[in-house]
Amino acid sequence: MKGIESVRAYQEDIIESIPSTIIVLDGGLKILYANRNYYVKSGKKERDVIGERLDRVFSQMLIEKTRIDEKIRQVFETSVPFNGGQLRYPGGLFFFYKIHPLKEADMSIRKVVLLMEDITELTRLEEELRDSYVKLENAYAELKEEDEAKSDFISTASHELRTPLTVINSYLEMFEEGLLGELSGNQDEKIAIIRTQTDHMIKLVEDMLDTLRLESRKFKIQRVSLKLDEIARSAVDEVSRLADLKEHTMSLKINGDLPRIWGDRQRIKQVFGNLLTNAIKYTPNAGKINVELKNENGHLLVSIADTGIGIKEEEQEKIFEKFYTVSGKSLTSESERMGHGLTIARGNVEAHARSIWDKSSLNRGSTFYFTLPKGE
Ligand SMILES: Nc1ncnc2c1ncn2[C@@H]1O[C@H](COP(=O)(O)OP(=O)(O)OP(=O)(O)O)[C@@H](O)[C@H]1O
Ligand SMILES: [Mg+2]
Missing domain, CATH: 3.30.565.10 (Histidine kinase-like ATPase, C-terminal domain)
Incomplete structure (x- = not known):
């Protein structure tokens, strides 16, 4: 019991010092209470707020844009809390708000609490994140396009190289097999060099085609x-x-x-x-x-x-x-x-x-x- 009593003693301090805005309104949309956070954020004085109607305290434009007055009335009528909307103040301040009915002992609703959370920083971060995401997506699309263009080029070049390489290879084989006459030692040596280089080129072309086939899922195996x-x-x-x-x-x-x-x-x-x-x-x-x-x-x-x-x-x-x-x-x-x-x-x-x-x-x-x- 003692615990609860002591909590009650500093309840007001808690409400006054939390970094969220709390406003209590009656059925006529008159402001009955606002915590310190509200005065700090709005720069208004208590005498211009307490007892005033919401539409004389909040800017007309804000009310028209968000229809917050209607939402409050709805909570009075239905007793169902309103669980989230955004208020955008001129100057780039963003608030997330909720409206909660306060039940009296006889279960009637004569007051509601308007709870507002400053989400300016969060929204800014969210926008930054969204911007970065869009940039990343664009960069990815560009890269992909470039990559596809490169793959197309390599594929065409490799296919084009295949035919001359096949011709070179078959003449080379004829030299190696002596079908084009006896070769001197010196010629043999040179033919061996051409053989190494041709094999290297053939392997390169085949490897390039294999790599591209793998990408395009044209790669088939026979088991x-x-x-x-x-x-x-x-x-x-x-x-x-x-x-x-x-x-x-x-x-x-x-x-x-x-x-x-x-x-x-x-x-x-x-x-x-x-x-x-x-x-x-x-x-x-x-x-x-x-x-x-x-x-x-x-x-x-x-x-x-x-x-x-x-x-x-x-x-x-x-x-x-x-x-x-x-x-x-x-x-x-x-x-x-x-x-x-x-x-x-x-x-x-x-x-x-x-x-x-x-x-x-x-x-x-x-x-x-x-x-x-x-x-x-
Ligand atoms: N056994 C290994 N020891 C050390 N490094 C290796 C070894 N195998 C591969 N690598 C490294 O990995 C890289 C990629 O190997 P990969 O076989 O894909 O290409 P490559 O050998 O460079 O060329 P190629 O297309 O002719 O195979 C190599 O360039 C090399 O740096
Ligand atoms: Mg290798």
Whole structure:
């Protein structure tokens, strides 16, 4: 009891000092009471407020715009509180208001409380946020348009390059097979250089087309039942010359008898190829590259670990993005870093409804993992 009494003692102080406006009105819309906050906000004097009708205290324009007088009358008539509207004062002040009926002992309503909360700052922040959002949306639309234009350009250019490359490649093959006559040692050497460069160009064009296909969802895989260890062996075999050039030691560990998988041979080989060439490229000479295949619950797990330059934690997810390459010092020239390999690898693995991820620490090597579904 004592507690309640003491609360009553400072009830008035509370009402007077809270940072909200409280106004009590009677049925004739006369103001019976206003707390200190109202006088501070409005700059009015008590003698010009108490006993006056609302429409003589609030500005005419404000009343006409908000119809607050009608809302108060409605609360008197229905006894239902009015739960929210906004008052906008000239000069940019914003208030949120509520009207609450005050029930007398006999349950009649002879007074209502008008509660007003200054939301100027909140509204300003909200407007700022809305502005930023619109700006962001516009910037995104612009970027998207630019990105689409770029993709269109790359797609057209890649398709255009394919035909001349096929012609160059077939004549090159004729030279290599001796169909155009015996070549001197010097010519052989030059043809070998043209071969390396042509292969590089063909790979680039195919990678660009694959990356764009992935985006446009034109990417299709054809699944059959496969032996993953066979694919892994041939993929390791194919890059072994490249690994030898850098004196890397490569190993392939197959844990136990692996069940067959259900997937697209070419695409899975491409995943191995892209991850293995990365491991070779981004590892200083005489490094170690270990490939491991494991049978796990529901899938087969492949890991490809290297002892290379590693990847900073903040880049470990980004490297899978389209055209993303890690900037700064690297073991390779910029022209060898196109940022296609991992995007395609991820697209391939995800087309098999599986995932690919990496774990790495800078200067301590990287391990890339991917899973593939078991098949019959
Ligand atoms: N094993 C790795 N060790 C360290 N960094 C790596 C490794 N694999 C990838 N990276 C980093 O991730 C980036 C993206 O790799 P990604 O294979 O997508 O493209 P790329 O190797 O630059 O070019 P390409 O299109 O020829 O594959 C690389 O540029 C490299 O910085
Ligand atoms: Mg790569």
